[in-house]
Amino acid sequence: MALMESPVCLIENTNGKLQVDQDAISFLMGLSQPVVVVAVVGLYRTGKSYLMNKLAGKKNGFALGATIQSKTKGIWMWALPHPTKPGHTLVLLDTEGLGDVEKGDQTNNAWIFSLAILLSSTLVYNSRGTIDYQALENLQYPFVNSPSPIGDQYVTELTERIKVKSSSSASAEEIEDGADAQFVQFFPSFVWAVRDFTLELELDGRKVNEDQYLEHALSLRKGKDRKTLNYNLPRECIRNYFPSRRCFVFVTPASPENMPRLESMDERDLNPLFLNVTSSFCHYIVEESSVKTVKGGLPVTGRMLGHLVKTYVETIAKGDVPCLDNAVLAMVQIENEAAVRDGLTVYQDGMKDLAFPVGIDEISKQHRQWDNLATKAFMSRSFKDEDGKYLKDLVEAITKHYSALLTENEEASERYCRQLLTDLSAPMAGKLQQGFYAKPGGYELYCGDHDNIVAQFRCQPNKGVKAEEVLEQFLKEKSVESNSILQADNKLTDQEKKIHEEKERAALLEQERKAAEEKRLEMERTLQEERQSQKEKIRMMQDKMEEEMKKQWEESERAIECKLLEQRDLLEKGFKEKADILNEEIRELREKSSSASSEEKQRTAMLEQEKRNETERLQQAEKMLKDQEECHQETMRQLKV
Template identity: 55%
Template structure:
């Protein structure tokens, strides 16, 4: 499929961990930029040497690819990427990100680990946290990176704000709107999943491990903090407990071991894990519910890394604005390119009539608008859509002018060719005799009839005939005056008929201009209506995405509040009321929003189109008349 993932036989490094810090690999960004499909991004994070890469290989449908390693040394440095067609979502690309192991003693840089974890959160739609053994307090203490996210990520450029009642709104409560789903993969799990003697599921086991303790002592606050962050930040939580895949002595051959030699229980859990990720992982979105394509993901990677390298904190709002600017400019350029390419092909057929030119203009401008809207997002105020329409109109003006020049050249050449016989007869004196004027008129009428029958005259056919006949009026008058076979009265009558014919031809030329102008104005109106319709559809789609984003966040908060009440944390449940209220207020605002900017954008464009066409067609008076009728 066009715009789908490239054929990748193995993963590539997306973000290098160098002496100068984390840096994007340009060739890998290029791979992403070529993907115009929506992406589902699954990132795995966790302590080094815990088997993260194996899970990514399984998701890629391959036995090997991401480096597994068989020693205590961490094999994955930076963040590696593998893009494959999504196995169950047609038209989507699955982007797998295998991150550098956290806590590698060779690095000795906890800040580096924190940014790796942070990037995993920022770039993914599903975050897989991989650990070994059990989910106990020690395991959660090692997940301290989650408690640092509030210091490393900002939602809004100006920080938090206030709601309609003037209450402070913490940015922390908004993370759930934009953070990925959280999936905890517990490797080499050997315990029985029992709570109070009752068998429990993986998810119940995770929920039990994330239970909070009551109290406000420093020890309890420290205990609750990572648990509270996981519960507050991530919209959904899921757990898989994996038994040992094989015996310890065979672990080093895991990437080359046939699947049939793995433990059946391990294979079963791995299959369930992959099935869940494929079916439940959402398309990556950013603030506002906008879907992320591979191209947009490449911009996000670059924006976040540039921010981190500058010493600043990544801001979701700023990243979306910057990404929208890049993508909208690119979308406008691509839409304009498609329009110009199509019109250049038509140019090879110049001269052509305005109806053909206008129809192709309408078809291609609609295609350009469609291409723009497919790639663009968050084009607030219709800034880039307006620019595209203005540039298309300007190009259309140029093509009309070129078509008219070609028409003028073709018509003049044709008239000279058809008139060549008459000119030769004048040279030989064929008409310089009694009755010569009647012969001349007959041959001239035959020439005009042949000219009108010629199909490739273009837009200036009647106008050029009008000009030509006026140029030859002196020639006709000279032959008329020299015809001794006619009386003075007959000559006066013939001269009057000649003038009437000139006026009739002029009227025909003006009627052609009027019809062409009317057609052009109708096409401009039709094009504007088409653009407005598509912009309204785009607005409705983006509005729906925003509503889905808010509803997911609201559902997550309501579920968390319900659990807090069940566990007896009524004070925490009541504290969540403000967050829930804010989400519902935002839902109402989005629901009632209207695309008020569309008319302001497109009505001036229609006026520009009329002015350009009136200038090109050199018929301003008639254009003003039609403008009043509209």
């Protein structure tokens, strides 16, 4: 991958308007590797950029700033080779601090936060002090517009920022059901980084670790009064939508007077406890952060991430809500059309080195090789080509190009063979013009030169696929000339002339048979190629389909497992009513997983039917070829009789 020396602005936030940076998008479009995307969010001036620089393995890069003024506007990106996953790219996203008083319009807080969720595979929430009511309110804010939402209203507010299904594809019940269980399938892993932590990690007199501290802070209270509902609301939001959670608490790294120059300080001058936690945090993020996926569990490449960024930001700019389904559908079309182009380019580049004319064996061998490689190139980039539409587009494009190459090869073969026969027969034409054969015994001399031309022509290599057909036409053209010389040769008796005529007629018939055989072999080879190509493509489609369905199943299973763990915790703490709600979500996820299995069976059945249709078509073509051959043989038999 190209080296990104320093962070670049990915999404600009200018005067309350979000727009993508085209240079950053162009960089992403050049990345074909899967991406692990880590985004950091939180209040401004809380040290988010420092953590991102540490993840990058650099001392500086993302602007830290040493004043109360926020340095990061919009979302900045730093793409680096993943330190422990070869062939992967680590994409770090540093977001604009929430709650910046200079922005005035706080609506952007919600969109920045939503974009961080939509684009990342791991979300780091950075806060200061402790995980208290205010910290939870700050995290809740981007999703909740009303200052004091009641009950489950926060779910409705969340669906006003992110939608899984478009209104056209979702049923009325799915639109009404804000607590869409599918959210957990694409929400990133959640890591809470608590900065400048000064308390002891103790609960009821016993030592606890950071994760236990977080889970304690997210514990729910029993009751249905307004105060309890408001208390539980932000905690339920985090528990429902971030089931995979980790926590790291950082002590203050340096004395207050040294904090403004944190970027330039030597690590030896920083608090060792702070460095230890920073090291653990970086190790966890690098080792445990997964590849970014889209709905269906499909891995995202840098190029696909670029498409997602553009789609989401353009949607927000239009005043609409980002929708997972719409984004994936748009990406499916863009990527699959590009996959068709990639496959066709592989085929065209591979076949352009052929020097015409070539024999049918050679052009067939090259066609099979590059057709197979083109299909593999297509499969490596395509995804969710559920009805095989784009693979069919590739097949049609390759078939059209191959047909043009066959025509070009035939034309080159015909030109070459005609020129070769012209050159070989030039001395004979000179003799004919000089009257060399117009004498007794001239026909025998003519036949000797004629047979010598045919023998030289047959010995010439690399004549291509039209050799026998062109030779047939040449012999027919010469037959009038030959018969004229035969009749003029008074050395031969009428009986001898009749024998020679029959002999020449038999030679013409034999040459016609060879030309027909040449054409039949070419058609037979073409059918054989189609049969083999169809078999290989269907196998690749089945493998691709199974791979995609496996990822979709794994995605559903991960979501179900997370919900089961949350349900178990709620039951243990006596929240049966809330556990029952989760049970309904688990049921929905299982139904969707079962539905995915049914879709897989339908797609398999579709492939099998397509295989049968193609086999039937090839069988019909083979029968037609056989009928033509029998008809030709009958014609030849009658001519001989």
